[in-house]
Amino acid sequence: MDVFVIEGGRKLSGSLRIKGSKNAALPLLAATLLTDEPVTLRDVPDLSDIRNMYRLLGELGVEVVPETDSEIPSVHLKVTDDSNHHARYDIVKTMRASICVLGPILAKRGHARVSMPGGCAIGQRPVDLHLRGLEALGAKITLEGGDIVAKVPQSGRLIGATVFLGGPFGSTVLGTANVMSAATLAQGTTIIECAACEPEIVDLANMLIGMGAKITGAGSPRITIEGVEELGGVDHTIIPDRIEAGTFMCAAAITNSTLTLTNCPLDAMMSATDRLEAIGVHIDPTDQAQTADPLRRTCTVSATGSLKPIQITTQPHPGFPTDLQAQFMALLCFADGNSVITEKIFPERFLHVAELTRMGSSIHRHGTTAVISGVKTMTGAPVMASDLRASAGLVLAAMAAQGTTIINRVYHIDRGYERLEHRLASVGASIQRLSEEEVAELGLMVE
Numbered sequence: 144m145d146v147f148v149i150e151g152g153r154k155l156s157g158s159l160r161i162k163g164s165k166n167a168a169l170p171l172l173a174a175t176l177l178t179d180e181p182v183t184l185r186d187v188p189d190l191s192d193i194r195n196m197y198r199l200l201g202e203l204g205v206e207v208v209p210e211t212d213s214e215i216p217s218v219h220l221k222v223t224d225d226s227n228h229h230a231r232y233d234i235v236k237t238m239r240a241s242i243c244v245l246g247p248i249l250a251k252r253g254h255a256r257v258s259m260p261g262g263c264a265i266g267q268r269p270v271d272l273h274l275r276g277l278e279a280l281g282a283k284i285t286l287e288g289g290d291i292v293a294k295v296p297q298s299g300r301l302i303g304a305t306v307f308l309g310g311p312f313g314s315t316v317l318g319t320a321n322v323m324s325a326a327t328l329a330q331g332t333t334i335i336e337c338a339a340c341e342p343e344i345v346d347l348a349n350m351l352i353g354m355g356a357k358i359t360g361a362g363s364p365r366i367t368i369e370g371v372e373e374l375g376g377v378d379h380t381i382i383p384d385r386i387e388a389g390t391f392m393c394a395a396a397i398t399n400s401t402l403t404l405t406n407c408p409l410d411a412m413m414s415a416t417d418r419l420e421a422i423g424v425h426i427d428p429t430d431q432a433q434t435a436d437p438l439r440r441t442c443t444v445s446a447t448g449s450l451k452p453i454q455i456t457t458q459p460h461p462g463f464p465t466d467l468q469a470q471f472m473a474l475l476c477f478a479d480g481n482s483v484i485t486e487k488i489f490p491e492r493f494l495h496v497a498e499l500t501r502m503g504s505s506i507h508r509h510g511t512t513a514v515i516s517g518v519k520t521m522t523g524a525p526v527m528a529s530d531l532r533a534s535a536g537l538v539l540a541a542m543a544a545q546g547t548t549i550i551n552r553v554y555h556i557d558r559g560y561e562r563l564e565h566r567l568a569s570v571g572a573s574i575q576r577l578s579e580e581e582v583a584e585l586g587l588m589v590e
């Protein structure tokens with residue numbers, strides 16, 4: 144397993160282009176199962192989760208032709224064989240987001256068998272709302288040998304209905320994607336109440352509308368879908384990744400540096416930029432607001448002087464995203480006072496706390512709340528990446544710590560950040576990927 148070796152204390156400068164969003168790309172790729180016509184997706188990030196989704200779509204009879212030779216990679220997809228209905232455990236266990244093929248296969252092929260995803264490092268992750276939503280559209284759902292088996296009613300199509308998707312922690316992003324995708328081919332009108340309002344849902348709705356779906360209200364808690372008989376092909380550019388953008392903003396802030404970000408979805412990340420400004424980080428758009436696409440801005444992010452402590456509560460969009468909680472915690476380790484972070488989406492998403500503590504931070508966790516007392520310095524240490532965003536938090540802390548940090552299990556980072564080490568190194572960070580053999584040759588301490 145590869146490791147990152149990071150020397151802290153380097154200033155950053157220069158420019159980074161934000162890649163296409165992983166969490167938008169995954170349900171968009173799954174939605175290609177809804178049509179027999181060709182689909183092209185542009186600005187698809189080159190990530191292990193995306194490659195896993197290609198493998199799953201391949202098993203489900205989709206011809207997948209990625210074009211990776213340009214700076215903005217595309218993929219061409221076309222269903223060539225619709226006989227397989229089964230998303231196997233082998234793939235689903237490597238990537239929970241495989242669940243988003245359930246709605247598209249069910250709606251288009253009449254029945255679907257998708258392995259039930261297990262929990263993951265950030266806690267128990269049920270799919271009851273996905274199933275409740277599809278059942279409301281008339282699907283018959285059973286659990287067989289660890290697989291979700293779903294069938295459309297005898298009429299051969301799902302039937303539009305009003306579906307409430309609220310759960311104990313608000314709505315569900317992939318649940319909304321599943322039900323909205325399935326409802327595009329249902330008979331009649333579906334209304335999703337308490338729909339997720341995330342920008343990734345709006346992007347999916349825009350792609351589906353491009354394919355001929357009739358959807359209104361995406362981005363609000365009520366989405367209306369009028370079913371159509373079939374969907375066509377589309378050429379769609381994926382929105383930039385707001386979580387990657389937020390991570391790079393934290394990188395500028397934690398190293399007291401200035402970075403320029405291009406293709407930055409400022410309009411989709413106001414809760415994050417609001418918190419950064421409260422900390423004392425400046426985010427200045429440098430393009431023309433009147434003519435720029437609000438999801439593809441150019442801005443400089445700069446931090447000079449001390450960081451102010453703040454409070455953060457993670458919430459569904461447009462609240463502060465749970466996917467930036469660990470990165471902001473790393474940043475607040477260096478604030479001038481006590482900060483409070485409350486996690487309201489995934490109550491167990493705190494695995495980074497112990498690793499940050501190994502590096503000299505002062506964090507006290509009480510249930511779903513962590514109190515972070517800022518320290519003047521942290522020191523490099525061998526630490527363990529536990530999940531994607533926690534690992535990003537460790538990379539940030541390592542860039543500001545004194546000395547060398549070795550981050551183990553960086554395959555977690557490769558799931559969601561494309562060539563992170565190259566991109567951070569290109570703006571001045573000292574970060575290197577080493578293979579297990581190189582680590583052994585150098586006699587470095589890994590866990």
Ligand code: EPU
Binds near residue numbers: 268311318
């Ligand atoms: N929930 C239920 N029942 C369900 C579904 C969800 O109780 O049927 C609960 C979850 O346990 C959680 C909350 O509802 O407490 C929200 O979960 P949600 O379903 O919205 O999460 P998701 O759709 O599975 C996506 C992202 C996650 C991101 C969450 C929240 C993708 C591929 N994943 O997951 O991204 O944290 O929304 O915004 O889009 C990441 O990128 O690192 C990541 C984990």
